[in-house]
Amino acid sequence: MSRDTVAAQPARPPRTRIVMVAAVAQNGVIGNDGAIPWHLPEDFAHFKRVTTGHTLVMGRATFESIGRPLPGRTTVVLTRDPDWSADGVHVARDLESALELAAQLPGDVVIAGGAAVYAAAMDRADEQILTEVHLAPEGDTLYPDFDRSQWQETRRESHDGFDIVRWERD
Numbered sequence: 659m660s661r662d663t664v665a666a667q668p669a670r671p672p673r674t675r676i677v678m679v680a681a682v683a684q685n686g687v688i689g690n691d692g693a694i695p696w697h698l699p700e701d702f703a704h705f706k707r708v709t710t711g712h713t714l715v716m717g718r719a720t721f722e723s724i725g726r727p728l729p730g731r732t733t734v735v736l737t738r739d740p741d742w743s744a745d746g747v748h749v750a751r752d753l754e755s756a757l758e759l760a761a762q763l764p765g766d767v768v769i770a771g772g773a774a775v776y777a778a779a780m781d782r783a784d785e786q787i788l789t790e791v792h793l794a795p796e797g798d799t800l801y802p803d804f805d806r807s808q809w810q811e812t813r814r815e816s817h818d819g820f821d822i823v824r825w826e827r828d
């Protein structure tokens with residue numbers, strides 16, 4: 659094969675980034691009884707800022723706790739229920755299909771919870787944007803542990819009641 663033939667091959671498009679976005683209390687809690695056990699409008703504004711224009715992948719329970727597709731974002735809902743559907747969202751039956759589908763949709767792939775979805779996607783993620791909430795509330799849903807030796811804290815912003823921390827894979 660000549661050099662010219664090799665040069666004529668189309669370049670492989672860059673892989674879409676996979677970013678986990680979560681708000682996590684000091685004790686690892688992210689949810690309780692189907693809801694988030696704190697109210698931090700400034701963190702909601704941050705969530706809106708970092709997710710607008712991107713594609714969210716979320717579990718069916720998280721979608722139902724929000725109750726509607728979030729404006730300005732594309733949503734892929736994970737469910738094993740073949741009959742489940744909702745207006746304005748894409749549906750996937752497993753994580754691989756969700757990631758493949760989301761990679762064709764606008765922006766980065768944002769993993770938006772809940773617990774099983776974060777745990778399943780952890781090994782695939784390029785970045786975690788975690789709001790460290792300065793509370794330790796009761797909760798039934800936890801963010802998964804991750805091996806900090808594989809990740810680097812690249813940015814930390816302090817706010818009133820929470821820090822926003824970016825972790826990138828080494």
Ligand SMILES: NC(=O)c1ccc[n+]([C@@H]2O[C@H](COP(=O)([O-])OP(=O)(O)OC[C@H]3O[C@@H](n4cnc5c(N)ncnc54)[C@H](OP(=O)(O)O)[C@@H]3O)[C@@H](O)[C@H]2O)c1
Pocket residue numbers: 679680681682687688689690691692693694716717718719720721723736737738739742750751752753770771772773774775778799
């Ligand atoms: N603090 C935060 O940043 C944050 C973010 C998100 C959510 N939350 C909180 O977390 C809680 C909800 O999380 P959760 O862990 O209970 O539920 P969830 O992950 O949102 O939803 C679980 C459901 O998603 C589907 N699912 C999950 N993984 C799947 C997979 N690999 N393949 C196919 N389907 C899959 C299944 O739906 P079916 O049962 O329909 O099959 C499963 O029952 C709420 O309290 C919410 O407020 C907090």
